[in-house]
Amino acid sequence: MLRWILGGREAQGAVEKNTVLVIGEEQPKNSYTELQVLKGHFDIVRFLVQIDDFRFASAGDDGLVLVWNAQTGERLQELRGHSQQITAMTAYSWPSGDSTHTSLITASSDRTLSLWDPDTGNRVQTVSDLQSSAKCLLVLDRLDLWISGGNELCVWDRDFHLLCKTDHHSDAGITAMIELPKNCIAAAMDKEIVIYRLSVSSSKLDTTVSEIRRLVDHQDSIRALINVNDQAFASGSHVGELIIWDSLDWSIQAYERILWDEPRPEGQAEIRLGFHKQSEMSVQHLASDGQFVIAAVGSGLYLYNITTRSVVAYRKAAHDSNILHTMLFPDGQLMSCSEDGSVRMWELQDLPLPAEPASAGFFGMWTFGRSNKQASQQVKKVPEVTGLRTLELTGDLIGHSGAVQMFVHFPDLGLVTCSTDQLIIVWKNGEMEARFRSLALFQKLEENQGL
Amino acid sequence: MSVDYQASFVGHPPGCNYPKLNFVEDSKVVLGDSKEGAFAYVHHLTLYDLEARGFVRPFCMAYISADERKIMQQFQELSTEFSKASECLKIGNRKAFANELIKKLKDLEYTRTVLHKETELQKQNSGCYSTQAIDKANELANVEKSMYEHKDLLRQITSYPNRKRKDCEFLPQEQDLPADLAETEKKPTPTESNPDNKSEVISGQRRPSYTPQLIKGKSAKCFDKKLKTLEELCDSYFFHQTMDHLRLIENAFRGDLCYIYTKQIDQALLKKQKITNFLFEEYKDWEEEAASKQFCGASLVPDNSLLPSITLMSGEPECLESHAPSIEGVHTNMEPETSEERLQGPDLTDSSPSDLTQENSEGTDAEMKPSSTSSGDSFGVTGPEMPHVHTPQEKPESPVDPEALYTDNVQEDIADTVDDAEANTEEISATDFTKPKHPGAPCPSAIFEQQPSMKAEAVCCMGQERLLREEPSPELAQECYDDTVVKQEPQSCLQGDPALQGDFTLGAAAITEDPPAGLSPYELNSDSLSDDVSRMNLDDMSDTTSFMSTSNNSDRMSSSFFYGNPITVKQKKKAGQNALRFIRQYPFSQQAIFCLLSGRTLVVLGTDERTVRKLVNALSIFVPNLGKYGETVQPWLSSPFQLTDLQNWKLIGLHRMASPTGSSMLHSLNRYGRYIGVLDTDQKTLRCPPYRSALIGNMANHRTQIKRGSTYFMHVQCMLTQLCSKAFLYTFCHHLHLPISLSEDHESVASRRSSFLHQQLGYSEEDSKIVQFLSELIKHYYLQGPSRTVGPPVFCFSYIPSVLHKI
Known part of the structure; x- marks a missing residue:
C-alpha cells in the first residue's frame, strides 16, 4: 500500500494511461498556485453566478444563497429564505442612476421565486405557491423582463408581476431556455425544442406569449441548449446528438452524432456497459465562444467549429468520469470540470498527429444539409479529418473531494469552483496575487508613513 | 535620616487638629557588603495602617545579588519594576x-x-x-x-x-x-x-x-x-498581583549581567523587527500590546504571569529608552578599572572566589531550594547594630507568601539623593549611608525574621543603613571572565551600537532610490562565523541561562507540546534535541526542512504514535509562523485530512492504520500528493520535491558537531533569523515587486526580482522559493495583522514534481 503511495506512482500511472490522461505534478503552464477554500454551505453547491467584477453568489441543495467576495474570500451576505434546494439562480441587472444594479433571482423546489439584493441581503420580492417549481430562469435584459420555466413558462416583470404564462406542459417541463432574436425564446422540453414568441406592447401588462414552433429532431431528451452567436444556437441530447440550429428560421444547420462504436473485448465491454454506456454518450454541457462549440460528451470533450462545420479536436477520455461544465477562453484555452473532482485545463494545439490512435469508427460523424434528417441515421466512418488539432492537457486543479459542479471565471481574480463536497474553492494566480499584495503593502506603508 | 511619621501628625498646621496622611514617595537605595558578597537593591515604601504610629508602616522590598554591578547597572530597570510592584x-x-x-x-x-x-x-x-x-x-x-x-x-x-x-x-x-x-x-x-x-x-x-x-x-x-x-x-x-509581579522580576533578572544584557539586546532587537517576529520567534504579547498601547499592563495582568520574564522587560520600552543616558552614565563611571582595583585590591582577592561560586550556583539555587535560610542569615549579619527606637512592628508574613517581604524602618528622601547621584552611583553608599540627613533623627535598625519558604536570590529583607562602609568591588565579574572566550559582557543595549538605536526608516521612496547596493552588511554575518566559533558562543550562551538546568521528561513534553499553553523558547529548545537527532538520523532531513520552509505541508506518517510525535516535535522548530499555541501543527491525526486541513496545518503527524479509515487516509495522501511532502517513519522514506541548495545544508548538516539540543536550536534560530531579514528586505524593496516607471512591464520586474534573489542574495532557485514564501507570509501579516479577519486563509502551493528519498 505504501509503495503505492510513495513510490509506485509510475506503476499506477501506467494503468491510468490506458483509460485516462494523467498529468504529472510538473505543470509549468498552470498558473493557479494559490487557493482559498470557502466554507458555508451544508449541502451540494450547484450554482455559481457572477454578480460583478469581484462578487459572486453560490447556491445549492441546502437552500442557502451566499454572496462572496472573490478577491478576499470573505462571505458578504447570507441569503436565507428558501426551505428547499435551489433549482436555478441568475443575476438580474438594470440601470439605476449611473451604474447598474444587480439583483439575484432564485428558484427553489419549495415552489417559490425570490429576488434578492446582494448588497443588503434582503429578500426584495418573493412569489410562492407556484404550480410547479421553476427549473430554469432567463432574463431578457432588452425587454426588462424575466422568464421562469418549469412545467409552464411564466413571464414576469421586475416587480414580480406575472405578465403571462403558457399552459401546463407535460411532466417533463422546461429544462433549459435561451433567448432568440425577434423576441423569441427557445425552450428545451424533453426531446423537443419549443419556440415561443413574446408579443410586447407599450404596456407591459399586455405581454403575451405564444408557441409558434416545435422542433422535434432530437432522438432523446435534450440536455444542453446554448446560444452560439446571433445566427445559430446549439442543442445536445442524451444520446450524443449535437444539432446546430439557425436562430432565425429554426432550421437545422448541422447534425452531429457523436458515437461510441468500438468493438471491445467482451469482458471489458460489459463493465463499460454497466457503468458508462448511456452517460458516455450524453451531451452534458455545451459552451461556445461564437465560433467553436465545446461539447462535454460523457467524460470526453469535443470541439466543433461552426463555420467549417467540422470537429476541430477531441478527447475521448478527458476525465475519469462525466464532465459537468466546460468553458472556452479566447486564447484557445479550455477548461472542464468533472464528477471525478478535478478541473482540467486544455490547450488547443496544432499537431499533425492526433492525440489518440484513432480507432477506426470510434468517432462517427456526418454533416448534413438542412432537411436531410433520415440520412443522418446512417453513420458513416469519416476519413481522417484534415487539420485536426489536439487538446493538450496543460494542468489540473485538485482540491475538491466530490464532483465539481460548475465554475465561474473572473478574468482578474481567478477561478471559482463549487462542488458536491459543499466547498467552494477560489483558485488564484499566485504571481498575480503576490503582486497585488505587494501593491497593497506599499500602499499601507505609505499610509503608515513607514514601518 | 529616618522620618518620624508621627512628627508630621504632630506638626499638623495649627488650627486643624486632624492628623494628616502622608503620601510618601518610595525611596530606592543600593546597599551592599562586599565582604559578605551581598548587594541589594532596596525599595522602601510605606503602607497605611490605622493601628500604626502615624498611620504609616514602612516596608521594603529588596533584590539581592552577589554581583554588585548587576544591581548598579540594572538600577533603573529594577527601580521601574519595583515601583510597579509598590504601586500595586x-x-x-x-x-x-x-x-x-x-x-x-x-x-x-x-x-x-x-x-x-x-x-x-x-x-x-x-x-x-x-x-x-x-x-x-x-x-x-x-x-x-x-x-x-x-x-x-x-x-x-x-x-x-x-x-x-x-x-x-x-x-x-x-x-x-x-x-x-x-x-x-x-x-x-x-x-x-x-x-x-x-x-x-x-x-x-x-x-x-x-x-x-x-x-x-x-x-x-x-x-x-x-x-x-x-x-x-x-x-x-492586589497582594497576589504584587507577588506575581515580584516573581516576574525575579525571573527577569536571573542570570548574570552578561546574560541580562544579551537578553535585553535580544529583546530590543526583536522589538525592532516586529514585522518578521511572527515567523520564527516566540510569540509575545507585546505584539498585541503594541497595538493597544498597554505597555505597562503586561506585567500585572494575570494571564501574562504564565509567560516568562521577557514580558516584563518588554513591557516598558519607553523606560528603557528614556533611561538610556543615565545608564550610560553609570556604566562609564564604572569603567576606570585601575583606580578601582587599587582601592580594592585585598577585597577583591577575598571575595571573588565566593562570588564565583555564588554566581554559578545562583541560578540553580533560586530554582531548586525554596528554603535557603543561609543567605537570609548572611544578610541579617550585615544589619547595623543600632539602638532600637521603637517597638518592632515586624511580624512574619503569611505563610502563603513565597517571596520574602519584610517590614523595615524606612528613611525618606533617599529617592532624591539617588536621582541626583545617578551619574555617580558609587557615591550613593558614601553620601547616603554615612551622613544621615537629619542627624538628630534616630537611626532605626531592621529586624529580620526568617521566612521558612524564602527564596535565595529572590526579593528579601535587608537592613539599610551604613552597610557600605567599604567600597564595593564592581569589577568582579570582569575579572572572572578573563579566561573565557567572552571577555566582556555585551554593552547594555541602549548604548554603543548605533545599529540598535536606529529605527528602520525605510520609506518606499528611499528604497526605490537606493538599490540594494548596501546589502553587504547583511551578507557579512552569514558565513563569517565558522561553525566552531559559533558553536562555542552558542554553548556559552545557553549555559548561562539558569532555567536550562531543569530537565523534563522529553516524551511528556513532546506530547504536551502543542496544547493549551503558548509555546515558549524553552520548549523549542527541547525540540532542538529531537531535531538534532532527526538530522543525524535521516539523510533527507534537508528536504523535509525545505518542505516546511517553503510552505509545503509535511505529513509525518507512522504507526507508532511516540515516534511520530517526536518527529513532529523535532520539525516544529522549522515551521514558519508556528502560532502562539502551535496552531499550525497537528501532532497526531487519526482521521483522513481535508484540503482545508492542509491550509491550516503545515506539519501533520498522521496515524497509519490498517482499516477502511486508513485506506481512505492513504487515498487523501495520494490525492493531495502535490501539496504535501510525506515522511514515512516506518519505511524511513520521504517523498517531496528535491532540494540541493546550500542554505538548509548549513542549517541541517548531519555531520554537525553540535552536541546539545538547545545549542542546535540556537544555531537554527540564528540561521532562520538571517533568513527572515532577507525575506524582510526582499518584501520591502519596492522595485522588486512593482514597476518603477509606467512603461515597465511585469517581465522586467520579474527579471529584476530574480536577479536580486540569485545574485544579490546569492540564492538558488530553491532557496528563493523559501524567501518568496516567507515574503508572502510577511505581506499577509503586515496587511492583516496577527488575526486573520477578512476571509479564509490563503493556501499557496507550486507544481513541482516530488521524488522519493530513501535512507
Whole structure:
C-alpha cells in the first residue's frame, strides 16, 4: 500500500494511461498556485453566478444563497429564505442612476421565486405557491423582463408581476431556455425544442406569449441548449446528438452524432456497459465562444467549429468520469470540470498527429444539409479529418473531494469552483496575487508613513 | 535620616487638629557588603495602617545579588519594576485602609450612641456634675473627636490624587474591584459634614453583616495588638498581583549581567523587527500590546504571569529608552578599572572566589531550594547594630507568601539623593549611608525574621543603613571572565551600537532610490562565523541561562507540546534535541526542512504514535509562523485530512492504520500528493520535491558537531533569523515587486526580482522559493495583522514534481 503511495506512482500511472490522461505534478503552464477554500454551505453547491467584477453568489441543495467576495474570500451576505434546494439562480441587472444594479433571482423546489439584493441581503420580492417549481430562469435584459420555466413558462416583470404564462406542459417541463432574436425564446422540453414568441406592447401588462414552433429532431431528451452567436444556437441530447440550429428560421444547420462504436473485448465491454454506456454518450454541457462549440460528451470533450462545420479536436477520455461544465477562453484555452473532482485545463494545439490512435469508427460523424434528417441515421466512418488539432492537457486543479459542479471565471481574480463536497474553492494566480499584495503593502506603508 | 511619621501628625498646621496622611514617595537605595558578597537593591515604601504610629508602616522590598554591578547597572530597570510592584501594593492598601476606616467609624458611631445613653443615664441618676457623668462626657467628647479625625482620614485617603492613579495604568483590573472604594471616592468630600448619615449609609450599603463593636476609651497598647500582615494591609487580590509581579522580576533578572544584557539586546532587537517576529520567534504579547498601547499592563495582568520574564522587560520600552543616558552614565563611571582595583585590591582577592561560586550556583539555587535560610542569615549579619527606637512592628508574613517581604524602618528622601547621584552611583553608599540627613533623627535598625519558604536570590529583607562602609568591588565579574572566550559582557543595549538605536526608516521612496547596493552588511554575518566559533558562543550562551538546568521528561513534553499553553523558547529548545537527532538520523532531513520552509505541508506518517510525535516535535522548530499555541501543527491525526486541513496545518503527524479509515487516509495522501511532502517513519522514506541548495545544508548538516539540543536550536534560530531579514528586505524593496516607471512591464520586474534573489542574495532557485514564501507570509501579516479577519486563509502551493528519498 505504501509503495503505492510513495513510490509506485509510475506503476499506477501506467494503468491510468490506458483509460485516462494523467498529468504529472510538473505543470509549468498552470498558473493557479494559490487557493482559498470557502466554507458555508451544508449541502451540494450547484450554482455559481457572477454578480460583478469581484462578487459572486453560490447556491445549492441546502437552500442557502451566499454572496462572496472573490478577491478576499470573505462571505458578504447570507441569503436565507428558501426551505428547499435551489433549482436555478441568475443575476438580474438594470440601470439605476449611473451604474447598474444587480439583483439575484432564485428558484427553489419549495415552489417559490425570490429576488434578492446582494448588497443588503434582503429578500426584495418573493412569489410562492407556484404550480410547479421553476427549473430554469432567463432574463431578457432588452425587454426588462424575466422568464421562469418549469412545467409552464411564466413571464414576469421586475416587480414580480406575472405578465403571462403558457399552459401546463407535460411532466417533463422546461429544462433549459435561451433567448432568440425577434423576441423569441427557445425552450428545451424533453426531446423537443419549443419556440415561443413574446408579443410586447407599450404596456407591459399586455405581454403575451405564444408557441409558434416545435422542433422535434432530437432522438432523446435534450440536455444542453446554448446560444452560439446571433445566427445559430446549439442543442445536445442524451444520446450524443449535437444539432446546430439557425436562430432565425429554426432550421437545422448541422447534425452531429457523436458515437461510441468500438468493438471491445467482451469482458471489458460489459463493465463499460454497466457503468458508462448511456452517460458516455450524453451531451452534458455545451459552451461556445461564437465560433467553436465545446461539447462535454460523457467524460470526453469535443470541439466543433461552426463555420467549417467540422470537429476541430477531441478527447475521448478527458476525465475519469462525466464532465459537468466546460468553458472556452479566447486564447484557445479550455477548461472542464468533472464528477471525478478535478478541473482540467486544455490547450488547443496544432499537431499533425492526433492525440489518440484513432480507432477506426470510434468517432462517427456526418454533416448534413438542412432537411436531410433520415440520412443522418446512417453513420458513416469519416476519413481522417484534415487539420485536426489536439487538446493538450496543460494542468489540473485538485482540491475538491466530490464532483465539481460548475465554475465561474473572473478574468482578474481567478477561478471559482463549487462542488458536491459543499466547498467552494477560489483558485488564484499566485504571481498575480503576490503582486497585488505587494501593491497593497506599499500602499499601507505609505499610509503608515513607514514601518 | 529616618522620618518620624508621627512628627508630621504632630506638626499638623495649627488650627486643624486632624492628623494628616502622608503620601510618601518610595525611596530606592543600593546597599551592599562586599565582604559578605551581598548587594541589594532596596525599595522602601510605606503602607497605611490605622493601628500604626502615624498611620504609616514602612516596608521594603529588596533584590539581592552577589554581583554588585548587576544591581548598579540594572538600577533603573529594577527601580521601574519595583515601583510597579509598590504601586500595586499601595493601591490595594488604600482600598483596605479606606475599608478599615469605614469600619472603625462604624464602631465609633456605635460607641458614641452607647456612651450617649450611658451619659444620659448618669445624668439622671447622679446629676450633671457628678464625677462619673463628667468622665462619661469626656469620653464621649473623645469619641466624637476621634470620629472627626477618622472621617478626615477617610476623606484624605479617598481623595488620593487621581494624578497618581493615572501613573499606574498597569492595573486594568481595577474595575473588577468591589465597588466600595470607587464609591467612596466618588462621594464629594463636603457631604461628610453630615457624618452620621454618611457612615450609616456607607455601612448599610456595604457591610450589612458587620456588627459594630464597642471601642474602649483607652486604646490598647501597641504591643497588645497583633499587627496586620501584608496581605491584610493590602487587599488580597492586589497582594497576589504584587507577588506575581515580584516573581516576574525575579525571573527577569536571573542570570548574570552578561546574560541580562544579551537578553535585553535580544529583546530590543526583536522589538525592532516586529514585522518578521511572527515567523520564527516566540510569540509575545507585546505584539498585541503594541497595538493597544498597554505597555505597562503586561506585567500585572494575570494571564501574562504564565509567560516568562521577557514580558516584563518588554513591557516598558519607553523606560528603557528614556533611561538610556543615565545608564550610560553609570556604566562609564564604572569603567576606570585601575583606580578601582587599587582601592580594592585585598577585597577583591577575598571575595571573588565566593562570588564565583555564588554566581554559578545562583541560578540553580533560586530554582531548586525554596528554603535557603543561609543567605537570609548572611544578610541579617550585615544589619547595623543600632539602638532600637521603637517597638518592632515586624511580624512574619503569611505563610502563603513565597517571596520574602519584610517590614523595615524606612528613611525618606533617599529617592532624591539617588536621582541626583545617578551619574555617580558609587557615591550613593558614601553620601547616603554615612551622613544621615537629619542627624538628630534616630537611626532605626531592621529586624529580620526568617521566612521558612524564602527564596535565595529572590526579593528579601535587608537592613539599610551604613552597610557600605567599604567600597564595593564592581569589577568582579570582569575579572572572572578573563579566561573565557567572552571577555566582556555585551554593552547594555541602549548604548554603543548605533545599529540598535536606529529605527528602520525605510520609506518606499528611499528604497526605490537606493538599490540594494548596501546589502553587504547583511551578507557579512552569514558565513563569517565558522561553525566552531559559533558553536562555542552558542554553548556559552545557553549555559548561562539558569532555567536550562531543569530537565523534563522529553516524551511528556513532546506530547504536551502543542496544547493549551503558548509555546515558549524553552520548549523549542527541547525540540532542538529531537531535531538534532532527526538530522543525524535521516539523510533527507534537508528536504523535509525545505518542505516546511517553503510552505509545503509535511505529513509525518507512522504507526507508532511516540515516534511520530517526536518527529513532529523535532520539525516544529522549522515551521514558519508556528502560532502562539502551535496552531499550525497537528501532532497526531487519526482521521483522513481535508484540503482545508492542509491550509491550516503545515506539519501533520498522521496515524497509519490498517482499516477502511486508513485506506481512505492513504487515498487523501495520494490525492493531495502535490501539496504535501510525506515522511514515512516506518519505511524511513520521504517523498517531496528535491532540494540541493546550500542554505538548509548549513542549517541541517548531519555531520554537525553540535552536541546539545538547545545549542542546535540556537544555531537554527540564528540561521532562520538571517533568513527572515532577507525575506524582510526582499518584501520591502519596492522595485522588486512593482514597476518603477509606467512603461515597465511585469517581465522586467520579474527579471529584476530574480536577479536580486540569485545574485544579490546569492540564492538558488530553491532557496528563493523559501524567501518568496516567507515574503508572502510577511505581506499577509503586515496587511492583516496577527488575526486573520477578512476571509479564509490563503493556501499557496507550486507544481513541482516530488521524488522519493530513501535512507
